[in-house]
Amino acid sequence: xxxxxxLKQSLFVIFLLVMxxxxxxxxxxxxxxxxxxxxxxxxxxxxxxxxxxxxxxxTACHSTGETAPDLTPDRAYNALVPAYVxxxxxxxxAIYWFTHPQSETHSWKKYSLSEANIILGWIQQGAQNN
Ligand code: HEC
Numbered sequence: 001x002x003x004x005x006x007l008k009q010s011l012f013v014i015f016l017l018v019m020x021x022x023x024x025x026x027x028x029x030x031x032x033x034x035x036x037x038x039x040x041x042x043x044x045x046x047x048x049x050x051x052x053x054x055x056x057x058x059t060a061c062h063s064t065g066e067t068a069p070d071l072t073p074d075r076a077y078n079a080l081v082p083a084y085v086x087x088x089x090x091x092x093x094a095i096y097w098f099t100h101p102q103s104e105t106h107s108w109k110k111y112s113l114s115e116a117n118i119i120l121g122w123i124q125q126g127a128q129n130n
Pocket of ligand 1: 059062069094095099108111
Protein backbone atom coordinates (compact mmCIF):
# COMPACT_ATOMS: atom_id res chain seq x y z
CA UNK A 1 0.00 0.00 0.00
CA UNK A 2 2.61 2.52 1.03
CA UNK A 3 4.75 1.58 -2.00
CA UNK A 4 1.91 2.64 -4.27
CA UNK A 5 1.71 5.91 -2.40
CA UNK A 6 5.43 6.51 -2.83
CA LEU A 7 5.11 5.66 -6.50
CA LYS A 8 2.18 8.07 -6.89
CA GLN A 9 4.05 10.79 -5.05
CA SER A 10 7.16 10.41 -7.13
CA LEU A 11 5.11 10.42 -10.32
CA PHE A 12 3.52 13.62 -9.09
CA VAL A 13 6.94 15.17 -8.43
CA ILE A 14 8.12 14.15 -11.92
CA PHE A 15 4.95 15.64 -13.35
CA LEU A 16 5.62 18.93 -11.54
CA LEU A 17 9.20 19.00 -12.79
CA VAL A 18 8.09 18.43 -16.39
CA MET A 19 5.49 21.16 -16.07
CA UNK A 20 7.98 23.56 -14.55
CA UNK A 21 10.54 22.97 -17.26
CA UNK A 22 7.88 23.41 -19.95
CA UNK A 23 7.22 26.89 -18.67
CA UNK A 24 10.42 28.54 -19.76
CA UNK A 25 10.22 31.91 -21.37
CA UNK A 26 12.15 32.94 -24.42
CA UNK A 27 13.29 36.45 -23.81
CA UNK A 28 13.49 38.43 -27.00
CA UNK A 29 16.44 40.74 -26.80
CA UNK A 30 15.53 44.30 -27.73
CA UNK A 31 18.09 45.51 -30.22
CA UNK A 32 20.04 48.41 -28.79
CA UNK A 33 19.46 51.52 -30.87
CA UNK A 34 22.57 53.02 -32.43
CA UNK A 35 23.70 55.84 -30.18
CA UNK A 36 23.27 59.22 -31.82
CA UNK A 37 26.58 61.04 -32.18
CA UNK A 38 26.04 64.28 -30.24
CA UNK A 39 28.36 66.14 -32.61
CA UNK A 40 26.23 65.05 -35.53
CA UNK A 41 23.51 67.67 -35.97
CA UNK A 42 20.12 66.13 -36.75
CA UNK A 43 18.31 68.13 -39.40
CA UNK A 44 14.57 68.47 -39.09
CA UNK A 45 14.00 68.78 -42.82
CA UNK A 46 16.26 65.95 -43.95
CA UNK A 47 16.13 63.50 -41.04
CA UNK A 48 12.96 64.06 -39.01
CA UNK A 49 10.27 65.17 -41.48
CA UNK A 50 10.86 62.20 -43.84
CA UNK A 51 10.05 59.80 -40.97
CA UNK A 52 6.54 61.23 -41.03
CA UNK A 53 6.07 61.48 -44.78
CA UNK A 54 8.07 58.62 -46.34
CA UNK A 55 5.61 56.03 -47.55
CA UNK A 56 2.88 58.24 -46.04
CA UNK A 57 3.72 56.58 -42.73
CA UNK A 58 2.19 59.31 -40.58
CA THR A 59 0.85 61.76 -43.14
CA ALA A 60 -1.70 59.17 -44.24
CA CYS A 61 -3.71 60.37 -41.25
CA HIS A 62 -1.82 63.44 -40.00
CA SER A 63 -2.02 65.86 -42.91
CA THR A 64 -3.60 69.24 -43.50
CA GLY A 65 -7.22 69.19 -42.41
CA GLU A 66 -6.88 65.69 -40.96
CA THR A 67 -5.98 64.52 -37.44
CA ALA A 68 -3.61 66.87 -35.56
CA PRO A 69 -0.65 67.25 -35.61
CA ASP A 70 -0.24 68.11 -39.30
CA LEU A 71 2.94 66.19 -40.20
CA THR A 72 3.26 67.17 -43.87
CA PRO A 73 6.90 68.26 -44.45
CA ASP A 74 6.30 72.00 -44.81
CA ARG A 75 3.92 72.22 -41.85
CA ALA A 76 5.25 69.63 -39.41
CA TYR A 77 7.69 71.95 -37.66
CA ASN A 78 5.09 74.55 -36.72
CA ALA A 79 2.65 71.84 -35.71
CA LEU A 80 5.19 70.19 -33.40
CA VAL A 81 7.16 73.02 -31.82
CA PRO A 82 6.43 73.91 -29.08
CA ALA A 83 3.18 71.94 -28.63
CA TYR A 84 4.59 68.40 -28.91
CA VAL A 85 8.13 68.81 -27.65
CA UNK A 86 9.44 69.17 -24.12
CA UNK A 87 12.91 70.70 -24.17
CA UNK A 88 13.37 70.31 -20.39
CA UNK A 89 12.55 66.60 -20.53
CA UNK A 90 12.98 65.43 -24.14
CA UNK A 91 11.88 61.87 -23.42
CA UNK A 92 8.52 63.18 -22.20
CA UNK A 93 7.87 64.87 -25.56
CA ALA A 94 4.57 63.75 -27.05
CA ILE A 95 6.03 63.45 -30.54
CA TYR A 96 8.68 61.08 -29.18
CA TRP A 97 6.84 59.02 -26.62
CA PHE A 98 3.28 58.87 -27.97
CA THR A 99 4.30 56.71 -30.93
CA HIS A 100 7.39 55.08 -29.43
CA PRO A 101 7.54 51.33 -30.21
CA GLN A 102 7.34 50.58 -26.47
CA SER A 103 4.51 52.95 -25.62
CA GLU A 104 0.98 51.75 -25.06
CA THR A 105 -0.54 54.80 -26.68
CA HIS A 106 -1.33 55.24 -30.38
CA SER A 107 -1.93 51.75 -31.72
CA TRP A 108 -2.33 53.21 -35.22
CA LYS A 109 1.33 53.30 -36.10
CA LYS A 110 4.63 53.24 -34.22
CA TYR A 111 8.14 54.41 -34.98
CA SER A 112 10.90 51.90 -35.39
CA LEU A 113 13.39 52.17 -32.53
CA SER A 114 15.91 53.95 -34.74
CA GLU A 115 13.30 56.45 -35.94
CA ALA A 116 12.32 57.15 -32.33
CA ASN A 117 16.00 57.73 -31.59
CA ILE A 118 16.35 60.29 -34.35
CA ILE A 119 13.31 62.18 -33.03
CA LEU A 120 14.73 62.11 -29.48
CA GLY A 121 18.15 63.27 -30.65
CA TRP A 122 16.63 66.15 -32.57
CA ILE A 123 14.67 67.28 -29.47
CA GLN A 124 17.78 66.90 -27.27
CA GLN A 125 19.58 69.19 -29.70
CA GLY A 126 16.95 71.88 -29.11
CA ALA A 127 14.22 70.94 -31.63
CA GLN A 128 15.58 73.36 -34.17
CA ASN A 129 14.00 74.25 -37.49
CA ASN A 130 17.09 73.15 -39.42
C1 HEC B 1 -4.14 55.22 -39.42
C2 HEC B 1 -4.13 56.62 -39.06
C3 HEC B 1 -2.91 57.15 -38.30
C4 HEC B 1 -1.58 57.02 -38.63
C5 HEC B 1 -0.97 56.33 -39.84
C6 HEC B 1 -0.84 57.75 -37.62
N1 HEC B 1 -1.70 58.29 -36.69
FE1 HEC B 1 -1.22 59.45 -35.11
N2 HEC B 1 -3.15 59.54 -34.53
C7 HEC B 1 -4.20 59.02 -35.26
C8 HEC B 1 -5.46 59.33 -34.56
C9 HEC B 1 -6.85 58.92 -35.02
C10 HEC B 1 -5.10 60.07 -33.41
C11 HEC B 1 -6.02 60.64 -32.33
C12 HEC B 1 -6.49 59.55 -31.42
C13 HEC B 1 -5.38 59.03 -30.54
O1 HEC B 1 -4.88 59.80 -29.71
O2 HEC B 1 -4.99 57.85 -30.70
C14 HEC B 1 -3.65 60.18 -33.43
C15 HEC B 1 -2.92 60.84 -32.47
C16 HEC B 1 -1.57 61.13 -32.58
C17 HEC B 1 -0.82 61.96 -31.67
C18 HEC B 1 -1.40 62.67 -30.43
C19 HEC B 1 -2.12 63.89 -30.87
C20 HEC B 1 -2.52 64.77 -29.71
O3 HEC B 1 -2.88 65.92 -29.99
O4 HEC B 1 -2.43 64.34 -28.56
C21 HEC B 1 0.46 62.01 -32.11
C22 HEC B 1 1.62 62.76 -31.49
C23 HEC B 1 0.52 61.18 -33.30
N3 HEC B 1 -0.74 60.66 -33.55
C24 HEC B 1 1.66 60.97 -34.02
C25 HEC B 1 1.75 60.10 -35.11
C26 HEC B 1 3.00 59.77 -35.78
C27 HEC B 1 4.35 60.33 -35.42
C28 HEC B 1 2.68 58.88 -36.77
C29 HEC B 1 3.61 58.16 -37.70
C30 HEC B 1 4.63 57.32 -37.06
C31 HEC B 1 1.24 58.67 -36.73
N4 HEC B 1 0.72 59.42 -35.71
C32 HEC B 1 0.53 57.85 -37.61
C33 HEC B 1 -4.14 58.30 -36.43
C34 HEC B 1 -2.97 57.95 -37.08
